[in-house]
Amino acid sequence: MLTQMAEGVRSFWRDEEGLGTLEMILIIAVLIAVVLVFREEIVKVVKDLIGTAGDKSQEVFE
Known part of the structure; x- marks a missing residue:
């Protein structure tokens, strides 16, 4: 039983499915x-x- 749980944890740890999507979501959230925060x-x-x-x-066309 304990070995099955350990193998399940190892399998979950190695599983990278959906990792790219999660990274993109986190990057977008941070941006x-x-x-x-710095909107103003x-x-x-940009206005400057x-x-x-x-x-x-205007200098070019004068």
Whole structure:
């Protein structure tokens, strides 16, 4: 009985089915959490980049 349980635990430990899916879900969850925490800073950086790009494009056409 004990050997069957030990073999079951070893089999479960070696089983990697679905591991890639779990990793992807965890990565997505972490990315969403980071975006939610730093949302205001991300918006500010993007607005600054868009403003800089607009200013530089005006210099090219002048």
